[in-house]
Amino acid sequence: MKIAPTLEGGLRIDPETPDDWHILRAIVLDANGHETDLATRLGGMVTDERVAEDWQDFVVPDLRESFADDLNQIQAAIETAAAFANDGESPIWIKHEDALPWYSALNQARLALEEKYAFGPDPESDPSNLQPVRNEALLRSQFYCALQSFLLRHAL
Amino acid sequence: MPKTTTLIRTETDISTQPPWNVIVHDDPVNLMAYVTYVLMKIFSYNEKYATQLMLQVHQQGLSIVWSGELEKAEFYVQQLQLHQLKTSLEAAE
Numbered sequence: 224m225k226i227a228p229t230l231e232g233g234l235r236i237d238p239e240t241p242d243d244w245h246i247l248r249a250i251v252l253d254a255n256g257h258e259t260d261l262a263t264r265l266g267g268m269v270t271d272e273r274v275a276e277d278w279q280d281f282v283v284p285d286l287r288e289s290f291a292d293d294l295n296q297i298q299a300a301i302e303t304a305a306a307f308a309n310d311g312e313s314p315i316w317i318k319h320e321d322a323l324p325w326y327s328a329l330n331q332a333r334l335a336l337e338e339k340y341a342f343g344p345d346p347e348s349d350p351s352n353l354q355p356v357r358n359e360a361l362l363r364s365q366f367y368c369a370l371q372s373f374l375l376r377h378a379l
Numbered sequence: 380m381p382k383t384t385t386l387i388r389t390e391t392d393i394s395t396q397p398p399w400n401v402i403v404h405d406d407p408v409n410l411m412a413y414v415t416y417v418l419m420k421i422f423s424y425n426e427k428y429a430t431q432l433m434l435q436v437h438q439q440g441l442s443i444v445w446s447g448e449l450e451k452a453e454f455y456v457q458q459l460q461l462h463q464l465k466t467s468l469e470a471a472e
Binding site: 261265266268269270271273274282285286289326327330331333334337342343368371372375379 | 404406407408409410412413416449453456457460461462463465466467468469470
């Protein structure tokens with residue numbers, strides 16, 4: 224996979240193998256892979272009884288909808304590009320205005336993986352010490368992080 | 380013709396509500412540059428101050444990034460949570 228900045232202030236992703244498409248599709252799967260969704264987890268941080276109930280009733284549903292919109296948007300971008308992948312080159316274009324939903328989706332995926340596997344700030348340096356499933360999750364998380372860094376540097 | 384007088388009464392209303400703190404907590408996922416970016420975007424802080432707050436989050440585990448009236452504090456917490464920062468809202472003591 225190749226990732227490069229564009230002159231318009233966005234990014235271009237060029238998936239080259241089926242594995243590349245697999246890891247891109249995994250973003251949404253990973254983001255939805257936690258039994259408690261992100262909106263609920265974040266909403267649970269507001270515990271003061273004077274505001275907590277309203278928070279659960281009004282803010283958490285908004286957060287949930289916004290996070291789902293971001294995932295839907297990038298899923299559509301990936302699947303639209305994938306539909307033309309058999310014809311050869313089929314880049315995914317991330318325009319400047321789409322950078323935040325992409326960052327959000329990648330962050331949702333990383334937060335869910337972190338909750339599930341607890342890699343911590345310094346994941347094991349030797350991946351061979353990890354169980355295969357955990358190792359694959361760590362590699363995906365590191366790829367998402369690298370893509371986020373590109374977005375921060377070139378598109379946000 | 381009756382004489383009329385005008386009385387002027389001045390009232391001072393001082394809120395006794397305690398201020399509310401907007402607190403960002405550290406987590407192992409959000410990138411330091413992103414936390415700085417979000418603080419600049421939401422509060423219009425300059426980069427130097429936003430970086431200072433971000434480092435406080437990173438090194439001390441949390442930072443009070445804003446204090447003030449409840450309605451505004453709720454808005455800021457909502458915005459920070461929309462950007463997926465672990466954020467809480469607490470009445471200042």
